[in-house]
Amino acid sequence: MAGTSAGLAILGDYYYAPSRQGLLSSEILNDPFHPNTQDIYRSNFLQVPFLKDVITDTHLDRCNDNHPETRYGRIFGFMARIMVTENQPVYGIGLEEGAFVAIDEKGIAQVFGNDSEQGQDAYFLQTNSATPEQIKPDLPLIWDRNGRAVKVYRIQGTPSGSGLFDLNNWLTASGGTWEYWFTTGGYSGFRQERIR
Template sequence: MSRKISDFRRTDDSENYEYFLEYGKVNISTQKPAVLLIGGSEGGTVGEDAATQWFLKQADRGDYLVLRCRGIGRQAQWVADNYSHSINSAAELSIDSREAANNPDVVEYIKNADALFFAGGDQNEYEDYWEGTATQDAINYLINHKKIPVAGTSAGMAILGDYYYAPSRQGLISSEILNDPFHTNTKDIYRSDFLQVPYLKHVITDTHLDRHNDRHPETRYGRIFGLIARIMVAENHKVYGIGLEEGAFVGIDEKGIGRVFGNGSDRGQDAYFLQTNGAFPEQIQPGSPLIWDNYGRAVKVYRISGTPEGSGLFDLNNWLTASGGSWEYWFTTDGYSGFRREEIRY
């Protein structure tokens, strides 16, 4: 049962938005800029609790707003149930059309937020409904002028990168992009005129890297590697990536220093900071396997395993200063079958 001081729900069916104030009253707060990236399958873990407490501390008992599509969810209720001492209010706003995204009431709800959480779902809907609207402007106002903390999980994390993958059809798998870098499922790679998040310039993010089950027969390590190859060739400059396993959380503070939260277990808690290493792919063309070897050094990667205390440090100002993890090289000599991840041993 939620500890609710006041509830307020407003729905505008004509413009497809829904707003629900789960807890508290909207007030004025002093917050710090920060970013929390969430791997996508975080529920009920000590890593989630630690990362959430870190994030809400940056909001300084402010007003917490969840943005999403497809109707109100349970994220604000969960925050109100478990962290009411750390917030002033918790609310959700579902924006499900471009008309709603330009509604003045919707824009005001967004601008009043002191902490912003992008829920999981379908990043293609976020792009279709919000990009190029007053909602986009309001979000960027919060991030770059009001300078509030912002978080995203799964699809919500995907849209925080300067580049993002927002499929309008079946999502891309590793073997598709590595065996054909121009596979039809790669057409939805975007350079963002969408969200401008500090320290994520020239960065593409990806989540669920380690997910492997009956519905997902391949992990996504090769996918983010392939996406970086495509972007590097298209943009002709250095490209970066942040990929998270499902139980990992990366907190980036106002100085651009990231640390990784997780459960401290042996698997599923790792964050990967990827950067191109100076050489373009040896082979990248439609219908042929990607070859990006560079003597086994195509992409340089720093890997940090998350802990409840927040482990390691990674400086996103220079992508060089790092501690608490290990460096790797990722490369492929022949598409999916030739993809390798190897730790650098000094």
């Protein structure tokens, strides 16, 4: 299995399919119940065993005249909403513009890049089972947990494929780096920090 844009979105257990203007990172981080967040769905189309409880998002690094913000905060916000709504841990897979993820029959993911100047990275996100400190309508999301709200493995893709990530346990990984993503308050408080 492999996918980039919509091809990845339909593989996730959860997906975002906006009926109007697409959601911005600032919108969901500054108000996790923003009107544009109402189009988060659980799939009844494909059920991929290795992607149970996973939301996917693409074009994370896209930023231009038509897309004023990157989407890193958006997938983070999706995870917060799903975790609270479903009352369970949630996972995420996010791709930059020039990357795609291939998953073999054993649930091992590898990251490929299109060898362009666009971002080539894929991100495998997992919650640490600690819910956001603040997630209410009209208030900024606070999901800090001492700077460890979401643990992320980042792999830079190459044309021949790079890195390995085991979707069976979300722990076994190689060829990339671990990060933590968190927000101390809304969009302005969102951070991505590499684990030293």
